[in-house]
Amino acid sequence: MSVRVSVIVPAYNVEPYLRRAVTSALGQTEPSVEILVVDDGSTDGTLAVARSLEGPRVRVFESEGNLGPSAARNRAIEAAQGEWVAVLDADDWYAPVRLARLLAVAYEEAADLVIDDQHIVADGDDRPFTTQFETSGTPLTERQIVDPVAFVRSNRPGFGSLRYGSGKALMRRAFLDAHVLRYDERVRGVEDSVLYVRCLARGARFVVVPEAYYYRRKREGSITAGLIRMIENDVDVNALVLEEPEIQAVPELAEALRERLAEARSHLAYQRLLAAARSGAFGEAVAVAAGHPAVVPFGVRKLAHRLVGPGRLGAD
Incomplete structure (x- = not known):
């Protein structure tokens, strides 16, 4: 059976979290899924956990040192066999229906990128306390086709915003290849947003669904920690x-x-x-x-x- 979705998982010092992330991708109701884990020079037991999960649908790669999430993702994309590429951060997880639901929307809308809302979960807890769209104060109630200007304005700093740039997109591999687009390896922390705006500038059809199927763990020490440093970036x-x-x-x-x-x-x-x-x-x-x-x-x-x-x- 051909691979429909390649889930790429960059992993750096996430030993306590990686198993849940990969298991959530393996447990999708969409059956034609492969998972590509790239250990980005971890100094804890992350690589050992990844190796313990290897199998017919899980491949593991090692970086030479800590090159950053963009480089790790790019390595996985080059090795991916799927028609679609989906991102999963190694400390997060998917709802079981996530890929099936996003794929259905992608085909219905002839989309190149699809994102959903994100449940936000405090580290050490399994229960979300809000979602990304809820924090904006004006959550979505229906599907949106997002143009480049709306995308940029959704990412406004310092105020409640929908922040489409933080979404973890399901991306059409053929679009990325046709426009020679990959993650910018100079960028850390907002690499998703940069790739998305470059896709939009080249005519990508970007669809947002109001439902949340992605669980994002909010923890200290993650790459987004440190407000001033993040804004400087x-x-x-x-x-x-x-x-x-x-x-x-x-x-x-x-x-x-x-x-x-x-x-x-x-x-x-x-x-x-x-x-x-x-x-x-x-x-x-x-x-x-x-x-x-x-x-x-x-x-x-x-x-x-x-x-x-x-x-x-x-x-x-």
């Missing part, structure tokens, strides 16, 4: 992507990214101001505010969001 990556000719060739997308970059810089200044004020470095806080005047209206808007909620602030 966000600024750098947006500036990098904005310079690409394929992005500039879509004027509405380029303008949305310029707005996104400006807001990310304001968010970074705001967080630096707060950090300085909390540490008693008031001179530094004043210098941050003076050097980035947009930080004040950004802070006011963020406060308003907290007080009245995103549903009362229009585009927020």
Whole structure:
């Protein structure tokens, strides 16, 4: 039987979590699934767990050192045999029906990428306490076809947003190959979003379903930990992507990214101001505010969001 979906699992120091992730992929109601685990230079027992799971549907690869999730994913994609590629972070897991449901939508909508909502689970617990779309204050109620501008605006910093860029897409392999698209190995932390916006700039049909079939574990020490570092990365990556000719060739997308970059810089200044004020470095806080005047209206808007909620602030 041919492989319909290749599930790629980059793994780095996730010994306590990896078995559940792989087991959830093996337990899909969609039967034609293979799993490709790439150990990215782990220093714990991750590789041993991966090797214990090897079998007819699970292949394991080793990186030479810690090269990052993008490199690990790319290695898996090159080895994948499926018509579709699905991402699963090694500390997360799938609901049993996830791939079957997303595949059905992909075929119905002639989609190139499909994402769903994500249950968010605290480390050490199995019960979700919210979903990604619920945190926006304006959760989806029906399927969406997302254009490039809507995608960029969904990832706004500092306010409740749907954050499509954090979704774990089911991707049509033929589209990635036709446009020579892979994960950017210079990028860590927002590698999904970067790949998606590049796909959209090349005409990908991007579909979002309101249901949550993905379980995302929120834990300390993950790659997204450290707010200021994460926002600095966000600024750098947006500036990098904005310079690409394929992005500039879509004027509405380029303008949305310029707005996104400006807001990310304001968010970074705001967080630096707060950090300085909390540490008693008031001179530094004043210098941050003076050097980035947009930080004040950004802070006011963020406060308003907290007080009245995103549903009362229009585009927020």
